[in-house]
Amino acid sequence: MSALLAVMSSLMWGTADFIGGVTSRRLPALAVYGLSQGVGFVVLGVIATASGGWSRDPGYWPWAIGASVLGLVAMVAFYQALAIGPMGIVSPLVSLSVLVPVAVSLLRGEQPAPVQVLGIIIAVVGILLASGPELSGAESARPLLLAGAAALGFGGMYVLMAEGSRYDALMTMTGMRVTSVVIFAIVLVAVRSIGGAGRRDVFPLVVIGIFDAGANVAFGVATTTGLLSTTSVLGSLYPVVTAILAAIFLRERLRAVQYAGVVAAIGGVLMIASAG
16 A cells, blocks of 8 residues: 555656646746645645644644755755756756665665565666766756755655654645745745736646645655655656656657666566565
8 A cells, every 4th residue: 555655646746747847837936836835735724624633743743844844945956956957967866865765764774675675776777767867968066966955855855754744644744835835925925926827827736736735645644654765766756757748748759768767667666566
């Protein structure tokens, strides 16, 4: 069950990223991110209220706040890296964020089955290749440093999400949304603009918000029922999903290395799930 939930989170995250990328061609990325976070906050808030979540053990709050802040800092670093560096180098580096929760879980003494260890290695390589790596093109170290900071931030976010989920997965993700919406509101007051979102943007923003929130909850629950080392890898396959959707709907041509990455990632998933 943990493997299925983790893969579902990747499918939803990857789809949300794809729709977000398309929508960002019409709206500023800040508007897409902030408004979709608002949708996720409303959805999770309603579910939390209906299930009596606000009265549960509040021990998840520090982890939720920390995960949200790390995620926001990582996102800013990621966007800055993309703005000044080649995407073919920045994206694969950021996709290696999965190594952070894997390393933490192994240091804590988790012992995946041998076939899962091999699957983790193959899947991580697949994620890296599917992101479309370029072997050259960086003109300075700054985008690489920013990408590295983003990878550490996202990786740390996964670890904190897992820690909060030990108390309550739903409320951890709800707490993350509360934090991100508060931060976005402060930013909104500062910039005094959301980029002119119109009626045609409502549906994609709602879908992004629901899918992102659903992915977070699915990942959080997966970490409570399976090993963090395996669920974090399965939950990090979203770049593969986004690349496939771009090839299908935008007719973007994948390079040979990306096809190899997709195959490797799928193979790694099957190996991890086989012993799950």
